[in-house]
Amino acid sequence: MAVGIVSTSTEGGQYNGRMTSFVVLSCMMAAMGGVIFGYDIGISGGVTSMEPFLKKFFPKVYTKMKEDTQLSNYCKFDSQLLTSFTSSLYIAGLVASFFASWTTSAFGRKPSILAGGAAFLAGAALGGAAVNVYMLIFGRVLLGVGVGFANQAVPLYLSEMAPPNFRGAINNGFQLSVGIGILIANLINYGTEKIEGGWGWRISLSLAAVPAAILTLGAIFLPETPNSLIQRRNDHDKAKQMLQRIRGTENVQAELDDLIRASEISKTIKHPFKKILQRKYRPQLVMAIAIPFFQQVTGINVIAFYAPLLFRTIGLGESASLMSAVVTGAVGIGTTFISMLIVDKVGRRGLLTVGGIQMLVSQMMVGAILAAKLGDHGGVSRGYAFGVLILICAYVAGFGLSWGPLGWLIPSEIFPLEIRSAGQSITVGVNFLFTFIVAQTFLAMLCHFKSGIFFFFAGWVVVMTGFIYMLLPETKNVPIEQMERVWREHWFWKRVVGEKHGVLK
Numbered sequence: 001m002a003v004g005i006v007s008t009s010t011e012g013g014q015y016n017g018r019m020t021s022f023v024v025l026s027c028m029m030a031a032m033g034g035v036i037f038g039y040d041i042g043i044s045g046g047v048t049s050m051e052p053f054l055k056k057f058f059p060k061v062y063t064k065m066k067e068d069t070q071l072s073n074y075c076k077f078d079s080q081l082l083t084s085f086t087s088s089l090y091i092a093g094l095v096a097s098f099f100a101s102w103t104t105s106a107f108g109r110k111p112s113i114l115a116g117g118a119a120f121l122a123g124a125a126l127g128g129a130a131v132n133v134y135m136l137i138f139g140r141v142l143l144g145v146g147v148g149f150a151n152q153a154v155p156l157y158l159s160e161m162a163p164p165n166f167r168g169a170i171n172n173g174f175q176l177s178v179g180i181g182i183l184i185a186n187l188i189n190y191g192t193e194k195i196e197g198g199w200g201w202r203i204s205l206s207l208a209a210v211p212a213a214i215l216t217l218g219a220i221f222l223p224e225t226p227n228s229l230i231q232r233r234n235d236h237d238k239a240k241q242m243l244q245r246i247r248g249t250e251n252v253q254a255e256l257d258d259l260i261r262a263s264e265i266s267k268t269i270k271h272p273f274k275k276i277l278q279r280k281y282r283p284q285l286v287m288a289i290a291i292p293f294f295q296q297v298t299g300i301n302v303i304a305f306y307a308p309l310l311f312r313t314i315g316l317g318e319s320a321s322l323m324s325a326v327v328t329g330a331v332g333i334g335t336t337f338i339s340m341l342i343v344d345k346v347g348r349r350g351l352l353t354v355g356g357i358q359m360l361v362s363q364m365m366v367g368a369i370l371a372a373k374l375g376d377h378g379g380v381s382r383g384y385a386f387g388v389l390i391l392i393c394a395y396v397a398g399f400g401l402s403w404g405p406l407g408w409l410i411p412s413e414i415f416p417l418e419i420r421s422a423g424q425s426i427t428v429g430v431n432f433l434f435t436f437i438v439a440q441t442f443l444a445m446l447c448h449f450k451s452g453i454f455f456f457f458a459g460w461v462v463v464m465t466g467f468i469y470m471l472l473p474e475t476k477n478v479p480i481e482q483m484e485r486v487w488r489e490h491w492f493w494k495r496v497v498g499e500k501h502g503v504l505k
Contacts, residue, residue: 355402
């Protein structure tokens with residue numbers, strides 16, 4: 001896995017080192033945290049479209065779907081209890097992410113990943129064995145705690161382990177793992193739905209334990225990042241040895257000096273959540289809130305959660321709906337992999353702009369087809385149903401290229417060490433908060449907005465693409481401990497944080 005040496009310069013340049021197999025293997029194991037998140041997104045969407053599952057836990061929804069012939073297509077699955085099953089995980093994750101911030105900062109990235117895997121393992125066991133809706137939702141809460149810890153620690157771990165000129169590709173592996181988790185879940189749902197006896201959903205929920213067990217056991221053997229070793233233990237020798245190992249070169253002094261300097265600043269900070277409110281951190285704080293917010297109002301998670309329900313809404317059968325979700329999941333993985341290959345060459349801004357335009361066009365076309373062809377009753381023709389499927393694939397492709405992976409990459413790479421854990425927990429917390437709000441309201445919005453729901457999300461895509469164009473500086477190939485310079489050189493943010501030699505407090 002060796003990649004060519006890059007030159008060193010201590011001010012505004014690169015460090016020595018190459019991509020090593022040690023870094024690749026460590027990051028592949030840590031990225032299992034993305035697989036558990038993706039698996040849960042895919043599984044929850046699939047099982048809620050399975051009739052035996054609905055019949056056991058949500059009989060009112062099942063009866064309404066089967067017997068109420070006067071009910072609008074768009075309102076069949078409108079149930080607050082059903083959406084509570086999906087969204088309870090995100091409230092638990094929101095709360096857990098703030099505990100995870102303290103754990104990550106005080107004990108390191110590795111223990112947070114370990115705790116995340118263990119909590120998810122317990123939640124998977126409870127969900128698979130559930131006999132009533134309360135047991136089911138409590139299992140979801142434990143899953144949320146696991147995802148909260150994993151989403152807090154894994155993107156930080158990946159960004160700190162990766163060489164600067166490969167940081168985009170390595171960190172995008174998190175979103176690739178999320179996509180792989182969604183695809184595996186969709187394939188499992190497609191298989192378990194066919195099991196006679198109506199207990200296939202138990203297999204779907206229980207198999208979440210497999211990636212969780214791999215993550216939990218693998219986390220025991222993960223190395224800690226040099227950034228964390230210096231921040232917590234001030235052990236420069238051990239950090240230097242780890243840096244030499246992960247960079248594949250003896251000459252790491254320039255990078256080590258930057259890490260020590262960042263650590264010395266971070267040790268003066270007693271209250272990072274209070275510190276992050278200072279003016280000099282304003283750009284990072286704005287991005288920590290805006291980027292995860294925009295990532296959710298693309299509408300992607302409602303497509304992922306509710307894709308099978310959405311395809312049933314337009315008239316596809318149960319099995320065809322689950323297979324359609326498999327297709328969209330595979331498209332997402334493919335484009336996220338392409339994003340991994342090109343993000344450190346094309347840059348973050350270019351991918352976000354292209355992906356935004358692609359999502360906008362496809363959402364508008366889906367909305368137009370549904371507005372013209374899908375009324376309150378009946379379905380659309382098979383041709384139009386597959387047209388919608390192709391357009392949703394185009395939308396997922398745009399997201400996989402841009403907001404999917406970069407929504408996690410950019411926040412994890414922009415914070416200085418002294419506020420990095422606090423900043424990442426704000427990012428994860430905002431992500432979970434708006435995931436919860438969108439998930440909790442989507443089925444009701446689908447019922448009331450009908451096809452207009454796609455125009456609603458398309459409007460947000462216009463806003464976020466303009467925001468990126470105007471306010472996000474390019475961060476590709478900038479060393480993580482020298483990132484503050486991109487804000488001092490940006491046309492707008494330099495007015496907030498100060499020019500190069502006069503930083504405002």
